[in-house]
Amino acid sequence: xxxxxxxxxxxxxxxxxxFDTLTEKIFITDQIGAEILQLIEQGKNLPQIIxxxxxxxxxxxxxxxxDTLAFADELKSNNIIELQE
Amino acid sequence: MDILAExxxxxxLTNPGPDDELRAILKGSNFDxxxxxxxxxxxxxxxxxxGCLHCCEEAGHSTPDEMTQKQALDFCRQIVDLDIPYVAIxxxxxxxxxxxxxxxxxxxxxxxxxxxxxNGEFIDEQTAGKxxxxxxxxxxxxxxxxxxxxxxxxxxxxxxxxxxxxxKSLVENEVNTExxxxxxxxxxxxxxDIIDLAYSMGVYGFYTGKIMRIGRAAxxxxxxxxxxxxxxxxxxxxxEKTAKYEGKMKIYHYPYDxxxxxxxxxxxxxxxxxxxxxxxxxxxxxxxxxxxxxKKESLSQIWENYKKAWQKTEVVDFTxxxxxxxxxxxxxxxxxxx
Numbered sequence: 001x002x003x004x005x006x007x008x009x010x011x012x013x014x015x016x017x018x019f020d021t022l023t024e025k026i027f028i029t030d031q032i033g034a035e036i037l038q039l040i041e042q043g044k045n046l047p048q049i050i051x052x053x054x055x056x057x058x059x060x061x062x063x064x065x066x067d068t069l070a071f072a073d074e075l076k077s078n079n080i081i082e083l084q085e
Numbered sequence: 086m087d088i089l090a091e092x093x094x095x096x097x098l099t100n101p102g103p104d105d106e107l108r109a110i111l112k113g114s115n116f117d118x119x120x121x122x123x124x125x126x127x128x129x130x131x132x133x134x135x136g137c138l139h140c141c142e143e144a145g146h147s148t149p150d151e152m153t154q155k156q157a158l159d160f161c162r163q164i165v166d167l168d169i170p171y172v173a174i175x176x177x178x179x180x181x182x183x184x185x186x187x188x189x190x191x192x193x194x195x196x197x198x199x200x201x202x203x204n205g206e207f208i209d210e211q212t213a214g215k216x217x218x219x220x221x222x223x224x225x226x227x228x229x230x231x232x233x234x235x236x237x238x239x240x241x242x243x244x245x246x247x248x249x250x251x252x253k254s255l256v257e258n259e260v261n262t263e264x265x266x267x268x269x270x271x272x273x274x275x276x277x278d279i280i281d282l283a284y285s286m287g288v289y290g291f292y293t294g295k296i297m298r299i300g301r302a303a304x305x306x307x308x309x310x311x312x313x314x315x316x317x318x319x320x321x322x323x324x325e326k327t328a329k330y331e332g333k334m335k336i337y338h339y340p341y342d343x344x345x346x347x348x349x350x351x352x353x354x355x356x357x358x359x360x361x362x363x364x365x366x367x368x369x370x371x372x373x374x375x376x377x378x379x380k381k382e383s384l385s386q387i388w389e390n391y392k393k394a395w396q397k398t399e400v401v402d403f404t405x406x407x408x409x410x411x412x413x414x415x416x417x418x419x420x421x422x423x
Contacts, residue, residue: 006198006222008170014118021171021198021222022261023335026123 001045001072001083009037018080027078032057036071040081046072116356117392121167121385124357126370127174129157130182131362135204136241137229139267139302139309141370142361143418144177151362154184156380160364161191163384171222175202177362180212189219198222202265205251206244213254223261223289226252229269231278239271249286256287263290263335269309273319280326284334293323294339299371303415343371344411351404354395358387368394371414372404373421394423 003009008019016034018027029037032053039049050068054061075081132147133140152160164172172192179185180203192199199219205226208216216224226248230236233245255262264283268276276293283291295316296302302309311319320338327336341349350369359367364379366387376394377387394400400423407413 005220008198010123010168010170012119017119017123019123019170 001040001081002043003040003081004079007080009041020078020080023079025078027080033071036068046083116354119356121388122169122356122358122391123171124355125164125169125172125360126357127172127360128176128362129174129179129185129188130177132181133176133178133204134181134206135178135243137243137301138239138241138305139269139296141297141299141302141417142175142177143300147177147181148362152364152379154187156364157184157188158191160360160379160384161188161195164192164197165195167384167388169197171198171200173200173202178204178207180207186215189221193219193221200225203227203251204240204243205248208251208254210254210258213251213258213260216255217258217260221260223263224255225263225265225292226255227267228252228264228279228283229267230272231275231282235272235275239267239269249282252283252286252288262286262288263292264288266291266293267296268293268311268316268319269296270311270315271309273311273315276319276322277326280322280330280336284330288334290335290337292337295342297343297371298411298414299343299417303412303417306415343414344408347371347404347408351395351401351408354391358384358391365420366391367420368400368423371417372400372407373416373419374400374403375420375422397423399423 004020004022006020006022008021010017010019011034015028015030016037018029018037020027035053036049039052044052046069050065053068054064057064072081072083076083128142130147130151131142131144133144136145174185174188176182179201189199189201200222201216202225205228208224208226227240228236228245228248229239230245236245236248237243252262252264264279266272266276266279280291296309296311298306298310320340323336323338330336347369354369359370360379361367365375366377366379368374368376368391374394376390379387382390403413
């Protein structure tokens with residue numbers, strides 16, 4: 001899983017900005033979304049990200065998995081990432 | 086975890102356009118919350134081989150106080166240091182600037198997205214190859230007609246065949262190529278044909294929108310500005326072609342004119358800066374205000390100036406006057422330091 005070329009990610013005090021410079025669209029995520037983006041930048045795949053979030057946060061692991069998959073789908077549908085696995 | 090889309094184009098720079106729903110979504114992420122601009126529009130030079138009737142920059146001859154290669158590269162370093170993700174280089178005609186490739190290599194060498202806006206007339210096979218090596222976000226070529234006669238009537242001393250050949254060369258070299266078309270009374274009737282031409286050449290995208298009443302376009306407004314009826318037909322064609330080429334070629338159009346944009350920007354300025362060839366930084370293209378000078382101040386300082394400038398009475402009052410009387414847009418290049 002990696003970012004599509006010309007997609008840029010930048011942290012701001014109000015959240016993280018994802019800038020798809022190809023379509024010239026801007027997206028803003030909350031803190032957990034930003035964490036996922038950071039893990040993608042580090043080259044982690046989706047199962048690794050789900051595990052790491054499950055370890056970091058209290059709460060139902062199934063819900064964390066479901067939310068993470070939904071977020072990844074959203075990133076993919078907006079052409080921010082490409083899934084390789 | 087949420088992802089909120091500002092589903093608006095950046096062609097007139099960052100932040101959402103005048104859309105209430107998006108404004109509500111993005112409440113709390115105003116331009117002054119950004120640590121630095123998200124986008125730099127950089128007019129690298131003033132020199133141009135053409136004399137387009139609608140040129141926003143009133144480009145032509147180079148001016149003696151333009152940034153040197155050293156100053157330009159120092160500016161690039163500051164862009165990198167401030168983590169600015171996206172730069173668009175235009176002119177004048179930027180390929181006439183002797184250090185354009187030094188600048189582009191620096192920007193791309195630091196993984197910043199880069200678009201070059203050109204008339205295409207200096208892109209031969211060799212230059213297309215060099216541009217391909219830079220892996221640019223895109224090269225945008227201005228093509229203002231589906232025929233040489235129409236294009237060259239608007240773009241004085243222009244060479245339609247040369248611009249078309251440039252597009253083909255860029256596409257052959259796998260450069261992400263886009264065409265920009267500015268509708269005027271002279272060429273608006275060719276919108277359908279030029280979109281078809283763009284598709285036949287295999288370009289990635291086609292950009293258009295209402296002509297901006299700035300610079301030379303403001304001076305020639307009465308002979309250039311299409312009528313409401315012409316615009317209606319134009320947007321109908323755009324809608325039809327967008328559907329026709331969906332999934333094959335991107336067709337972008339910005340639906341707002343400069344006055345509509347200024348009304349919105351007064352409330353919500355964009356997270357972007359416009360740098361002109363001498364290193365001065367404009368608040369926004371349609372207004373004459375200069376909020377900094379890269380030869381004297383850091384980019385970081387200018388970003389702070391920019392944020393404050395939008396609150397100044399002089400700026401607010403003049404912008405309101407322009408909104409009430411768009412003829413004042415002709416003053417956009419009579420710079421005023423604030």
